[in-house]
Amino acid sequence: MMPRPTDFPRLAVIILAACALPLHAQERPTAWAIPPTYTHVGFLEDHNLFQTEIRQRDVVYGMGLVTPSGTVLVDAQDELSIEAVHTEDDFVRVQEQGGRYMLVRRDGSRIAAPTRFGGIGSLDISPFSAQRALIRLGTSPCCGYAYVDTLGYIAIPKQPEPTHIDSIGPSNSLLFVDHAEPFSESIAYVNHTSGPDSTHVSVVYAQGGRIATALPPGMMAMGPMQEGRMPARMETAAGPRWGFLQTQEEATGALVEFDDALKDVRDYLRGLARARGEELEPWPTHIGVAVPFEYDSVEPFSGGLAKVEQNGRYGLVGRRGTVLFPVAYDDIDEFSEGVARVEQEGKYGLISLRGNVVLPIEYDNIGELSKGSARVKQGDAIGFVDRSGTLTADLDPKLFKSSLFADENSGKLFATCLGFNQCGVIDITGEVVIPHRYHFGFSRFVRGVTTMKSYSPDFSEQPFSGLITDEGVELVPPQYIYANIIAQHADYVAFMFDPGDAYYNVYNLTEALLVILTDDATLSIPYTPFGDGYSRELHEDNGRFFVEVYSTDGEEWWLYDEEGNGLVRQQKGRLLELVDGLIKVEDGNDRLGFMNVEGQWVVKPQYEEATSFYDGYALLTRERRRRVETYIVDTQGNLEKTPWRVWETADLGGYYVGRHEEDGRFALITHDGRPVMALPGDVNPSDTRAAGRGLFWVRDSVQVGDSREERYGLIRVP
Secondary structure, eight states: OOOOTTHHHHHHHHHHHHTTOOGGGGSBOOOEEEEEEESEEEEETTTTEEEEEEEETTEEEEEEEEOTTSOEEEOGGGOOOEEEEEEETTEEEEEETTSOEEEEETTSOEEEOGGGGTTTOOEEEOOOBTTBEEEEEEOSSSEEEEEEOTTSBEEESOOSSOOBGGGOOTTOOOEEOSEEOOOBTTEEEEEESOOGGGOOEEEEEETTSOEEEEOOTTEEEOSOOBTTEEEEEEEETTEEEEEEEEOGGGOOSSEEEOHHHHHHHHHHHHHHHHHTTOOOOOOOOEEEEEEEEEESEEOOOBTTEEEEEETTEEEEEETTSOEEEEEEESEEOOOBTTEEEEEETTEEEEEETTSOEEEEEEESEEOOOBTTEEEEEETTEEEEEETTSOEEEEEETTOOEEEEEEETTTEEEEEEESSTTOEEEEETTOOEEEEEEEOOOOOOOBTTEEEEEEOOTTOOSOOEEEEEETTSOEEEEEEESEEEEEEEOSSEEEEEEESEETTTTEEOOSOEEEEEEESSOEEEEEEOOOSTTEEEEEEEETTEEEEEEEETTSSEEEEEETTOOEEEEEEESEEEEEETTEEEEEOSSSOEEEEETTSOEEEEEEESEEOOOBTTEEEEEEEETTEEEEEEEETTOOEEEESEEEEEOSOSSSEEEEEETTTOOEEEEETTSOEEEEOOTTOOGGGOEEEETTEEEEEEEEEETTEEEEEEEEEEOO
């Protein structure tokens, strides 16, 4: 018997058998983490959660959520119907059909559950910001709002005692408001639906729950705080006008006294406070106006500037209302690398964050500025400009074609053409990187190289492809019909060059070429393409590269190493996988075996089923003399028989569903044939799937009312 690190459990089995104990004593009994409950289980990959369902006659009665660690976030037995799921950090927001939400942690603790609000109405929950989430309850006469902390306790409005949002009932008075915004920069605003004379009242809250300020009647906060500025709208005789407010703490310089205008507002809010058994805190007397209310629309501040609009024209203002660029432009793009493109009367230029025009507004077009350069066009001439507005390459009318693309090593490069079959690459200074003697065909640079195309001198054939560096060195001359990246990973990139093309019906070379670029070397692997009806695949195994050429009908295949040596020549059947130097092979007669990369058989193809090697072991199954036999095999080809047949070859993270050949019981078995946990007697093995580390979904037959039904549950393997 071959030595294995797992011999101890097998030795225990032998001892138990000698003591006349039943064989099944060696596997643990089924340990349910979640009993068989759900009729359907699906995985939400974007959220890393399992969605569970309970159905009866194809009608969904309840939906739930379970984490890969087995934590039930939403129980499908609560008969909820999930419309959407939103995940953020440690929180999961679940939207029910009908609009209500619940908020739970990934550890399973609920922050807010809509089932508690059954008599109040729909519930809406914002994402957390500044450790606060905004919750809206549809109540009468208007709307109930509250800001809760990460444990679900109400932070705003302040409560006499710690109060969890789940304890709020229909009679509780929250913020009865028209609109509220989530916290941004520790500030949030609330627009009340009624106030003195039924006017709107805007109140700004700080994170701790105190009222930071209030706005006079006719003025409303209209957006989140960004860079210390909040957009607001004021009703005037000429119509609504927009400006920006600043926080009370920053209110220095130009302040507006609103004492008289706020008197009625304070009285109104004081009445709301008394209704909750509270006293209103000392009231701020000043509101800082950062940008005057004289614009038709404004956009939030970014980089110390805000875009404002008036009569269809745009300008930029600073945080204190200083006009950096007058409202005179048709459009202003977002700033990038300290500059922004502006349009005026159909012409383009560049402006800086300091309020300067760095490139005159006289160009027909300006491309995207990235890594310090952009392409500019004036008439038929093309040039290049840096972020200071300096032309780094003069406008050249000969560059009739120009494409911008990135080089991972050299920064920005431009593919340009001087004429037919006269294309090359220049940098941002106009310096020639690749000579203008190719027929374009440049792709993006990867590891300092790109593909290119070129016609023959007499233009008698279609252009051929090759590979060239960002220093103009041809790694592969242009002599291939087809060139493409077939694999790209963190450690390498592989280009495939094929001499033939079924469309052109041209095969100008006898060999194809695979070029692999790694951190340490450039590998060129020639191989025989065989023409139409054959394809190829790159295999990487422990730092070595192999090229497989195979017929598309699956009848035969070849294998080459990274030096182009033929390792396996015209092998019948299919190469199924290459792992740890071993190739799983199907021999063309539906028989499986393993050979090494030198083409020598380790296990001859005489098995109907074979798992992949895992930690040096695989499981093989064959039928012999009307009996099914399963063997454990190591990487040297040593075989050992096991009574456990792999019932499902799907890898469950190093485990498989196995069935005992004598009594037919099921169990989870390891890659070396050891049973670790019994599966239920009525299990459907094809529906066993991995859920997380040591957790597996299993479908079992259980009694539901007067009938038996198949339900999914979660078992845990220690």
